[in-house]
Amino acid sequence: MAALESPQPATATAMRHAFGNVLSVLILVLIGVLAFSIRLFSVIKYESVIHEFDPYFNYRVTQFLSKNGIYEFWNWFDDRTWYPLGRVIGGTVYPGLTLTAGTIWWVLNSLNIPLSVETVCVFTAPVFSAFASWATYLLTKEVKGSGAGLAAAALLAMVPSYISRSVAGSYDNEAVAIFALIFTFYLYIKTLNTGSLFYATLNALAYFYMVCSWGGYTFIINLIPMHVLLCIVTGRYSPRLYIAYAPLVVLGTLLAALVPVVGFNAVLTSEHFASFLVFIIIHVVALVYYIKGILTPKMFKVAVTLVVSIGMVVCLIVVAILVALVASSPTGGWSGRSLSLLDPTYASKYIPIIASVSEHQPPTWPSYFMDINVLAFLVPAGIIACFSPLSDSSSFVVLYIVMSVYFSGVMVRLMLVLAPAACIMSGIALSQAFDVFTGSIKYQLGGSSNSADDAEDTNNAPKDDAAAGKTDKGEETVKERSSKKGKKKEREPVEKPSIKSKIKKKALVLPLEASIVALLLLIMLGAFYVIHCVWAAAEAYSAPSIVLTSQSRDGLHVFDDFRESYAWLSHNTDVDDKVASWWDYGYQTTAMANRTVIVDNNTWNNTHIATVGTAMSSPEKAAWEIFNSLDVKYVLVVFGGLIGYPSDDINKFLWMVRIGGGVFPHIKEADYLRDGQYRIDSEATPTMLNCLMYKLSYYRFVETDGKGYDRVRRTEIGKKNFKLTHFEEVFTSHHWMVRIYKLKPARNRIRGKAKKLKSKTSSGWSSKSAKKNPWI
Amino acid sequence: MVKSTTKDAQDLFRSLRSAYVATPTNLKLIDMYVCFAVFTALIQVAYMALVGSFPFNSFLSGVLSCIGTAVLAVCLRIQVNKENKEFKDLAPERAFADFVLCNIVLHLIIINFLG
Numbered sequence: 091m092a093a094l095e096s097p098q099p100a101t102a103t104a105m106r107h108a109f110g111n112v113l114s115v116l117i118l119v120l121i122g123v124l125a126f127s128i129r130l131f132s133v134i135k136y137e138s139v140i141h142e143f144d145p146y147f148n149y150r151v152t153q154f155l156s157k158n159g160i161y162e163f164w165n166w167f168d169d170r171t172w173y174p175l176g177r178v179i180g181g182t183v184y185p186g187l188t189l190t191a192g193t194i195w196w197v198l199n200s201l202n203i204p205l206s207v208e209t210v211c212v213f214t215a216p217v218f219s220a221f222a223s224w225a226t227y228l229l230t231k232e233v234k235g236s237g238a239g240l241a242a243a244a245l246l247a248m249v250p251s252y253i254s255r256s257v258a259g260s261y262d263n264e265a266v267a268i269f270a271l272i273f274t275f276y277l278y279i280k281t282l283n284t285g286s287l288f289y290a291t292l293n294a295l296a297y298f299y300m301v302c303s304w305g306g307y308t309f310i311i312n313l314i315p316m317h318v319l320l321c322i323v324t325g326r327y328s329p330r331l332y333i334a335y336a337p338l339v340v341l342g343t344l345l346a347a348l349v350p351v352v353g354f355n356a357v358l359t360s361e362h363f364a365s366f367l368v369f370i371i372i373h374v375v376a377l378v379y380y381i382k383g384i385l386t387p388k389m390f391k392v393a394v395t396l397v398v399s400i401g402m403v404v405c406l407i408v409v410a411i412l413v414a415l416v417a418s419s420p421t422g423g424w425s426g427r428s429l430s431l432l433d434p435t436y437a438s439k440y441i442p443i444i445a446s447v448s449e450h451q452p453p454t455w456p457s458y459f460m461d462i463n464v465l466a467f468l469v470p471a472g473i474i475a476c477f478s479p480l481s482d483s484s485s486f487v488v489l490y491i492v493m494s495v496y497f498s499g500v501m502v503r504l505m506l507v508l509a510p511a512a513c514i515m516s517g518i519a520l521s522q523a524f525d526v527f528t529g530s531i532k533y534q535l536g537g538s539s540n541s542a543d544d545a546e547d548t549n550n551a552p553k554d555d556a557a558a559g560k561t562d563k564g565e566e567t568v569k570e571r572s573s574k575k576g577k578k579k580e581r582e583p584v585e586k587p588s589i590k591s592k593i594k595k596k597a598l599v600l601p602l603e604a605s606i607v608a609l610l611l612l613i614m615l616g617a618f619y620v621i622h623c624v625w626a627a628a629e630a631y632s633a634p635s636i637v638l639t640s641q642s643r644d645g646l647h648v649f650d651d652f653r654e655s656y657a658w659l660s661h662n663t664d665v666d667d668k669v670a671s672w673w674d675y676g677y678q679t680t681a682m683a684n685r686t687v688i689v690d691n692n693t694w695n696n697t698h699i700a701t702v703g704t705a706m707s708s709p710e711k712a713a714w715e716i717f718n719s720l721d722v723k724y725v726l727v728v729f730g731g732l733i734g735y736p737s738d739d740i741n742k743f744l745w746m747v748r749i750g751g752g753v754f755p756h757i758k759e760a761d762y763l764r765d766g767q768y769r770i771d772s773e774a775t776p777t778m779l780n781c782l783m784y785k786l787s788y789y790r791f792v793e794t795d796g797k798g799y800d801r802v803r804r805t806e807i808g809k810k811n812f813k814l815t816h817f818e819e820v821f822t823s824h825h826w827m828v829r830i831y832k833l834k835p836a837r838n839r840i841r842g843k844a845k846k847l848k849s850k851t852s853s854g855w856s857s858k859s860a861k862k863n864p865w866i
Numbered sequence: 867m868v869k870s871t872t873k874d875a876q877d878l879f880r881s882l883r884s885a886y887v888a889t890p891t892n893l894k895l896i897d898m899y900v901c902f903a904v905f906t907a908l909i910q911v912a913y914m915a916l917v918g919s920f921p922f923n924s925f926l927s928g929v930l931s932c933i934g935t936a937v938l939a940v941c942l943r944i945q946v947n948k949e950n951k952e953f954k955d956l957a958p959e960r961a962f963a964d965f966v967l968c969n970i971v972l973h974l975i976i977i978n979f980l981g
Contacts, residue, residue: 287938287964287967290968291967291968294971328952329953333945336941337941341968341972343930344930344972344976344979347923347979354926357926384886389877389878392874396874396878
């Protein structure tokens with residue numbers, strides 16, 4: 091009987107496992123499809139176009155890569171931006187994204203699938219978000235099991251915070267970097283759990299891919315040492331920890347130094363010191379454990395006292411040297427961006443450019459609910475679930491979520507790093523909750539199978555009388571309830587159950603109706619989450635921001651002014667003409683209009699940007715001087731007053747003043763404010779009404795409606811009828827959103843005082859003619 | 867006080883040596899390799915202190931290759947050591963194969979970075 095029975099349950103469990111595996115694979119495929127399709131709203135609502143500003147630069151670089159090959163790309167010096175300085179693209183760009191898209195394009199084209207570079211770029215982000223949800227499944231499976239993994243993967247496929255940076259068309263670093271981040275963490279946890287050097291190698295390679303992709307790799311190289319330190323301090327040191335950490339540090343530092351953007355920063359900047367410090371600490375700890383293992387306890391105590399006394403002295407010396415080294419650099423060795431993360435007020439005091447980017451501001455409370463929605467409630471439950479039982483991997487995810495919550499509180503752009511952690515935690519919480527509820531339901535409904543188990547374990551019967559008494563009571567109440575509901579089959583008389591785990595299991599059992607209602611509520615919670623995510627993806631995060639739309643009485647109105655003006659530029663100006671604008675539009679101008687710009691979104695040179703800012707804030711003559719010295723031919727401004735577009739240059743103007751004033755002290759912000767208020771109406775200061783930005787934005791604006799009513803600032807403008815003396819208008823787009831002006835050439839005839847100056851200088855064609863002012 | 871400390875130190879060294887003599891030969895071989903690698907790294911650091919750190923990438927790759935093989939050898943020792951309960955079902959051949967693979971990756975990086 092027993093021999094006949096045993097193959098049956100074995101094949102039954104094998105069948106169940108096989109069925110479970112197939113179901114898991116199917117669910118994962120569906121999650122991948124979901125992650126891909128939810129990001130396609132912008133392609134459906136608008137068109138397959140690249141969004142925003144930064145993706146245009148990445149697109150241009152990918153075009154260059156696909157046309158000229160990898161060696162040209164690696165050594166590319168771009169002379170069409172930051173004129174006259176140029177930019178070393180090979181050395182200042184994170185190559186991961188462009189190399190990934192370039193490889194995909196090349197592979198597809200060699201298979202004779204003729205996708206254009208633009209299509210590959212637009213759809214890279216959704217494809218990699220599908221990969222990211224699979225990586226989340228793997229990571230959470232290592233922490234808590236495959237049920238939690240599937241829940242976490244489903245949550246990550248839809249979380250709005252990740253959708254916002256990876257819609258189809260948002261071709262930016264985060265599109266592949268989040269996948270690399272989660273995958274690196276998965277391999278780290280896998281190495282930690284298995285202690286296999288093979289996974290440690292893969293971990294280092296995945297870290298290399300992350301370093302190639304995004305500047306946020308410093309998060310990994312600081313989080314993992316923190317976790318190792320946490321494990322050591324809580325007494326969880328094991329050889330697997332050493333294998334997981336030490337090769338990663340060595341290989342990771344070398345691989346990070348291979349990427350030109352990072353270079354020697356991998357060993358010289360403070361962002362990496364934590365990893366070296368913990369590297370030393372883990373070696374010390376490993377040595378201590380080894381010696382403890384081979385010595386007797388008495389000798390070990392002697393060793394400890396000896397070593398501590400000598401080691402203290404050595405340590406103090408080393409620490410003193412380190413402190414001196416670090417203090418000698420003005421920022422303590424940290425880069426500006428990292429320092430503004432640690433001290434949120436740093437950027438606003440010292441680096442106005444970092445402070446002016448809207449993505450670098452701290453988030454508001456509603457943005458948490460918008461971006462991770464229901465997960466905000468589930469995360470604390472997940473943290474508690476991670477503590478029972480606490481393992482190395484669950485302590486890692488707890489540390490991950492705590493750190494990412496802190497950093498997301500500093501900079502709204504880092505909500506993106508919080509999203510995977512929140513999904514993992516919520517997946518764990520949901521899976522545990524489902525386990526408890528479905529377990530309770532199964533237990534309440536499956537009375538006969540339970541007593542069959544009881545029949546097998548009667549050997550411990552006499553021992554737990556009191557326990558039996560308790561369980562009797564429990565079963566009786568259960569029986570009452572089930573009889574109340576009028577459901578069930580008869581329960582067989584209670585054998586003395588007597589296994590402690592049975593008692594524990596019964597303690598976890600909830601009443602039947604409570605479980606069913608709770609299950610339904612959880613499913614409804616999930617439904618609300620899905621509805622919110624789809625709404626956020628469709629309405630909030632799918633705008634390409636290069637094409638604007640608005641609903642009016644007579645239907646949908648499309649504002650395509652940006653592309654119209656870039657096309658005008660590319661068709662009506664010479665290839666070598668230089669265009670000056672505020673740095674926001676630099677990438678788009680070089681990518682779409684194919685003209686040389688003065689400053690662009692890379693913002694690596696503050697003085698150059700301050701020069702352009704000063705020019706925009708100066709009166710016409712002085713501005714003409716500055717632009718002429720930079721060989722500028724055209725000036726581009728963005729103006730939203732006619733249609734009510736709020737992100738135009740007049741709204742950004744105070745930042746131009748601040749950044750310009752930071753380098754050129756004759757520009758003072760107070761000159762442009764009336765009583766501390768920024769206005770452009772009749773109460774504005776004369777400096778404001780005479781500056782170039784005002785004139786270029788509002789030239790001939792009064793012709794539109796006779797009164798010059800600015801729809802964004804909601805007032806009539808101050809100076810209405812004026813002529814431009816040094817610039818001439820060459821193009822205004824359909825809705826007046828983009829206005830392009832040409833610098834008037836220097837006058838041939840010079841009258842008045844300048845004649846005397848001219849006779850003094852030697853020749854009129856020398857380079858000094860730029861300094862000579864022909865406008866007197 | 868000092869006498870007892872020196873006596874303690876001598877006792878300590880003696881017990882350390884006697885405990886170490888008992889380790890199997892293959893582990894001692896790995897330990898010698900680790901010491902050799904660390905010693906080479908120290909020589910390179912001393913050379914850099916004498917001659918200056920240009921070109922820095924060569925110095926970095928040289929030192930980190932020594933430290934890297936030392937770390938990987940320690941990992942191999944951990945996995946091969948019979949006393950480690952966690953790795954008792956890991957075949958030593960598999961451990962060695964992992965060690966070789968990781969070293970290949972390390973040295974590919976080194977050669978690329980050596981300049």
